[in-house]
Amino acid sequence: MPAGDAGRRLPASRSKSILRGVRKVDTRAQELVSLLIPMIRRTALCVLVVAALGACASSSSGDPELAPPATTQKPTAPEKAPAPDDSSLDAALRDAEDLRAMAAAARASEADRPRSILPFGVTWAPAAQEGSAFGIRVLERPSGRKPESISGEFASLPVRFGRLDGHWFGLAAVPIDTEGRQDLQLRFEFDDGSTHEQTVPISVSSRVFQKSQLTVAPKYSSPSAEAMERIRDERALVRSVLDTASAEWLIDTAFRAPRPLEVTSPYGVERVFNGELRSRHTGLDLKGAPGEPVRAAARGRVMIARDLYFSGNGVYLDHGRGVYTGYFHLSRILVEEGEMLEAGQIVGEVGATGRVTGPHLHWSLWVGGTSLDAGSLLEMSVPVAIETP
Ligand SMILES: [Zn+2]
Secondary structure, rough: OOHHHHOOOOOHHHHHHHHHHHHHHHHHHHHHHHHHHHHHOOOOHHHHHHHHHHHHHHHOOOOOHHOOOHHHOOOOOOOOOOOOOOHHHHHHHHHHHHHHHHHHHHHHHHOOOOOOOOOOOEEEEEOEEEOOEEEEEEEEEOOOOOOEEEEEEOOEEEEEEEEEEOOOEEEEEOOOOOOOOEEEEEEEEEEOOOOOEEEEEEEEEEEOEEEEEEEHHHHHHOOOOHHHHHHHHHHHHHHHHHOOOOOOOOOOOOOOOOOOOOOEEEEEEEEEEEOEEEEEEOOOOEOOOOOEEEEEEOOOEEEEEEEEEEOEEEEEEEEOOOOEEEEEEEEEEOOOHHHHOOOOEEEEEOOOOOOOOEEEEEEEEEEEEEEEOHHHHHHHHOOOOOOOO
């Protein structure tokens, strides 16, 4: 030490007292640091939780997992420890208490929130095509939340889901003149009243429909006034059936063709009857000789089984969830209205009743009241455990 500093030396007792004071301040600083570290951690946790909650609240779907990641915001911590005096220590303690209370409130609010929802797996088959139906499966994750109900909409038409063999399954209708990208909108409802929404874009391919000229009995191309009244009554009856959706699926197998699949006239053909009446073929015509069996495409309830003006002897089966199949021009009906049929059960025999050019089976499909190509049912992957031969 330079000699000049000797004059500034303090007495030994004063020096010791200062040293004690420094040690005391030192101990307080250590106490403060040990207090501040958990406090800074809590501040960071709190900022993260608040950021996460804020991000959730800003998500329009209310789905925390569709919200932007909350971890992009860095927690802000005090840059410097305050000077180690009693008043700042008290202030720090009060701040720590406040932060502890805020963190506890944030944790409580997090506990009140429903468990997070991952997007559900969605598969469909066959590929969406104009004038056809396709089956949609919604897959639950084993560890994920189980919805109480799922509702859907596609091409502005409802898709009614029901549980089938432990899966969620629904049929979507693609009406004629629908093509390009369409959004499947799904809405999930949970037992606590919370909801989750999911949108799946699905591309619809277009089809070219044939045109044909047909000759039938004049009463079918220009019906009498009396016949028109009957036609109106029958249309109202059929409409009231087709527009109703049973609460549950009635099917227990995949769909099958009611006859060997020999198509004599495809769905959607634009027809001109006797050169005057234009109409679209709303079924799939399958080859058959009079008396040959016609079988139920899947399990279902007989809703209509009677002689109809255009359809001849016709049977309408309800398969649940707004899905119906029709079997027309039968020579004989072998089932009764209200009867429950198993898949493959005989509904009647091939005939040539109603507006026909010859014996065949006209097979129809409706989903949510819309007429579609019944052939699309055969490419559907229906979730059933046991396939009846
Ligand atoms: Zn037909």
